Amino acid sequence: MSTTHRDSSETRPLLQQDDVTSYHSVPGSGDSTPQEPPPPLNRVSGTDLAWVLAGLWSAVFLGALDGTIVATLLSPIGSYFNESNRASYIGTSYLLSVCCFTPLYGRLADILGRKGAMLLALSLFGVGTFLCGLAPSMDALIVARAVAGMGGGGVMTVSSVAVTDLIPLRQRGLYQGMTNILFGLGAGLGGPIGGWLNDNFGWRSAFLFQMPILVFSFALVIAKVSIKLPDEVESQSLQHKLRRIDFFGSLTLVGTVGCLLLGFSLKSTEELSWGHPIIWGLFTASAVWGALFVAVETYWAPYPVMPMRLIKQRTPLAVSLSCFFGSVAAFSTLYNVPLYFSAVRLNSSTDAGLHLLPHSVAISTGSVFAGWVMRRTGKLYNLTLITAIMTIVAATMIIFWTDSTSTFHLWFDIVPQGFGMASVITTTLIAMIASVAKEDMAVATGITYLFRTTGQVLGVSLSGALLQAVLTRKLRERITGPGALEMIEKIRHSTSIIAELSPDLRQAAVSSYADALRIVFICQAAANFLCFVCCLPIQENPLPGTHEEQEAQYRQRKYTIDSRTASES
Structure with missing residues (x-):
């Protein structure tokens, strides 16, 4: 297939507001006959939609809940197996697996159907989580988390694809905002629930506790998710579908x-x-x-899992890169702002964590706000740029935190980061979906989540490596003499001992952490700026407000692409 080039005409509406009839002709012929588009494939009643969303969103909620539950359990699990030095691999194996398998589900959603791909994701996630609760060793637990990640990578992708099938694009952002609220709720509840279960029933119960929610989601997906694919896909045999993998x-x-x-x-x-x-x-x-x-x-x-023709197109490439840089900055912020309050301000872990509360509220608010604006206006480009600028402003304010910074700024400055990034993540997903043909929608969604999850992992690991490099150099400059190396290692590996040090050592440790974190915060601002730059080429495509308009737009875009392909060949 030749590469499809997209010219400046794509910034104009492909379908006028009153154009419900699309015109089709055989390329190269003079015939052009109006043809009524068929009724939408997946129109559902409000009650059925509610059940479908309950099945899909309960899985999203569980995925977020699982992430913070496991983060809370790393220390008790490491102590139980007497391998605390390897506890971080429990999280790493899951994240690596998620990043590797997330994009595969875009194509699987087209081959196995939305229901089949979602059931596969839930099965892998459920088996892995159940095996975590029974793991006899640290090695077994790490492998089980990797299996869970194979499914966890598909839950968000397939649920997003399925909702896109059911909701017109103009309303899609609002539903994405509600998804993000549930995700944030799950992430917020995971820590307290995981700690309570561990204290009362042991860490294994925190994994087994998730099974009822998983069964609920699995049952609803089987019973209610019946999203139809085009006839040419539905009519294929299973053997033919498997050959497309x-x-x-x-x-x-x-x-x-x-x-x-x-x-x-x-x-x-x-x-x-x-x-x-x-x-x-x-x-x-x-x-x-x-x-x-x-x-x-x-x-x-x-049938490539990541068609290069999509990556070469203007809007998909811009969206992918903006999601990557935005996620790098967002997750670096999420991990390093609490560290600032623990190591520089010497607050307790509870107080340090509480400083993320306004950020969490801003994430939910920003996502819903972006969805509301897109639903009301049908536009996303200016909203994307304005909210991307908000993240740059927030990151810049954080850079200038000092001992004299007011309490208001310490609580407020992180809010525009959460609000802006949540909005950008929502608008860029809709921009991606609106820029591709219907048959590429699921794959394009998978590509978006690949760049997003990869940025999340690199945001944490790269900021951690940079922090330790600068911190080690600063500590060696400030702490010298007998026993200096041992003291430096203790300070690098535990912020809790800083408050107990002598005044001179405490000042050296606090100043070194402040210098290292400032470098990290500068890099966060740079990542947010790159996110903004990558948002500039995104094109403003129309967001249909009804199923009929959306089907007509898909048909018009397919006809345009087919015509260009025929003329180029």
Whole structure:
């Protein structure tokens, strides 16, 4: 298939507001006959929609709940197996698995159907979580978390694709905002629930506790999710559908992303040097797998898991990069702002965590606000740029935190970051969906989540590596003499001892953390700026307000693409 080039006409509406009839003609002929579009495939009643959303969103809620539950359990699990030094791999294995398998579900949603792909994701997530509750060793637990990640990567992607099938684009952002509220609620409840279950029933109960919610979601997906695909897909045999799976492309993509993220994660968690054979070996392997992946997707795969023609298009590329840089900044902020209050302000862990509360509220508010604006105006471009600028302003204010910064700023400055990024994540997802043909919608959604999750992992690991590098250098400058190296190592690995140090050592530790975190905050601002720059090329496509308009727009876009392809061939 030749690459589809998109000219400036794409900034104009492809479908006028009163154009419910689309015109089709055979390319190259003079015939042009009006043809009424068929009724929408997936119109559902309000009651059925509520049940479908309950099934999909309960899975999203569970995925968020699981993430913070596990984060709370790392210490007791490490102590139980007497392997606290390896506890971080429980989280790393899950995140790596999520990043590797997230984009695969876009294509699987087209091959297996929305219900089949969602049931596969829930099955893998459920099996992995159940095995975590029974794990006899740390190694078994790490493997079980990787299995859970294979499914967790699909829950958000497939649920997003399914909602897009059911909701017109103009209203889609509002539903995405509600999804994000549920995600935030799950993430907020996970910590307290995980701690309570661990204290009263042991850490295994925190995994087994999730099974009833999983069964509820699984049952509703089976009973209520019956989203129809086009007839040419529905009529294919299972054998033919399986032949459409891009096994080699999936393998090379997993190798590319897995080796890259594992290299950065080991650099951060194991404190290996950049020149260590394991680190540069993983990066080299990632580059080789990446070259193979591009070759396979470009020249060989008939149904590529990540079509290169999409990545080469203006809006999908801009959306992917903006999601990546935005996620890097967002998750670096999420992890390093509490560290500032613990290591520099010497607040308790509870107080440090509370400073993220306004940020959490802003995330929910920003996402719903973006959805409301898109529903009311049918536009997203200016909203995207304005809210991206808000994240730059927030990151810049955080850079200038000092001992004399007022309490108001310490609580408020992070709010525009959460509000702006939640809005950008919502608008860019809608921009991606609105820019591609209907048959590419599921794959494009998977690509968006791939760049987003990869940015999240790199935001944490890269900021951690940068922080430790600068912190070590500053501590060595300020702490010298007998026993200095041992003291430096203690300060690097535990912020809780800083308050107990002598005044001179305490000042050295606080100043070193402040200097290191300022460098990290500057990099966060740079990442937010790159996110803004990447948002500039995004095109303003119309957002249909009804199912009929949306179906007509899809048909018009398909006809336009087919006509261009025929004229270029």
